[in-house]
Amino acid sequence: MSKLILKTEGDTHVVVTRRFAAPPEAVYRAHLDPKLIQKWMLGPEGWSMPVCVNEARPGGKIRYEWTNGKGRGFHLTGEFLELEPYSRIVHVERMHLPDPTPDNHIETRFDAEGTGTLMTMRMTLPDAQTRAAMLATGMERGMEASYVRLEGML
Amino acid sequence: MHSLDAAFSALADPTRRAILARLAKGEATVMELAEPFQVTQPAISQHLKVLEDAGLVIRRVDGTKRPRRLAKAGIEAMDQWLAMLRKALERNYHRLDEILASMERQKKGEKR
Numbered sequence: 421m422s423k424l425i426l427k428t429e430g431d432t433h434v435v436v437t438r439r440f441a442a443p444p445e446a447v448y449r450a451h452l453d454p455k456l457i458q459k460w461m462l463g464p465e466g467w468s469m470p471v472c473v474n475e476a477r478p479g480g481k482i483r484y485e486w487t488n489g490k491g492r493g494f495h496l497t498g499e500f501l502e503l504e505p506y507s508r509i510v511h512v513e514r515m516h517l518p519d520p521t522p523d524n525h526i527e528t529r530f531d532a533e534g535t536g537t538l539m540t541m542r543m544t545l546p547d548a549q550t551r552a553a554m555l556a557t558g559m560e561r562g563m564e565a566s567y568v569r570l571e572g573m574l
Numbered sequence: 575m576h577s578l579d580a581a582f583s584a585l586a587d588p589t590r591r592a593i594l595a596r597l598a599k600g601e602a603t604v605m606e607l608a609e610p611f612q613v614t615q616p617a618i619s620q621h622l623k624v625l626e627d628a629g630l631v632i633r634r635v636d637g638t639k640r641p642r643r644l645a646k647a648g649i650e651a652m653d654q655w656l657a658m659l660r661k662a663l664e665r666n667y668h669r670l671d672e673i674l675a676s677m678e679r680q681k682k683g684e685k686r
Contacts, residue, residue, distance in 0.1 A: 423664075426660055442675070446674050446677050459673055460667075460670040463665065
């Protein structure tokens with residue numbers, strides 16, 4: 421329904437915006453409920469997320485594990501910092517490739533827009549170099565999966 | 575003539591992608607390129623050779639310095655890379671669109 425916008429801001433931020441045809445409550449839930457996350461946060465075809473831990477409370481742990489079912493995989497860990505039901509999630513995360521990447525601090529907002537939702541994901545990296553490396557390495561989640569897949573194709 | 579394969583192989587390494595990302599901001603010497611990475615200068619030189627062989631990076635002679643910059647193919651490769659990242663993320667959100675639609679249908683079903 422609407423295009424994803426991915427842009428850098430200042431020296432250390434990356435901002436992703438996307439609109440959804442569902443109210444903020446539903447989009448918020450789909451970002452926290454492991455059963456729902458396992459259905460969509462997958463990256464390229466053929467990848468699955470057999471492990472999805474999401475303790476949706478401040479200090480709660482995050483752990484996502486992806487696999488392509490052919491012996492390739494990677495995982496992400498993180499912690500929740502703040503949760504404002506249906507409007508805002510703040511968490512930190514890092515990829516393990518297998519060495520952990522520097523912490524990515526992410527604020528995700530869900531704003532009602534008509535009958536839908538405008539999602540704004542604002543990532544903050546420790547410094548400009550880390551941000552460049554993150555964009556170059558393949559950003560989080562699905563993006564990272566495509567990086568792994570690219571390696572697999574070579 | 576550089577093959578697409580060579581460009582993709584060159585891009586498969588995260589350090590090389592980070593080097594390209596750095597060069598996207600402007601010309602740099604090996605020393606400047608090595609500095610932010612936990613990698614030795616010879617290792618950076620090796621990565622640069624792969625990037626040069628793939629036609630993504632060009633070197634210039636400036637006295638004793640050999641600053642590197644992005645070749646046109648390097649700029650295109652980075653653009654393609656970012657487009658691929660965007661596409662991978664968009665694929666996730668397409669799936670989420672479908673899940674949200676089925677959640678809405680369920681909710682309407684319950685109300686009936």
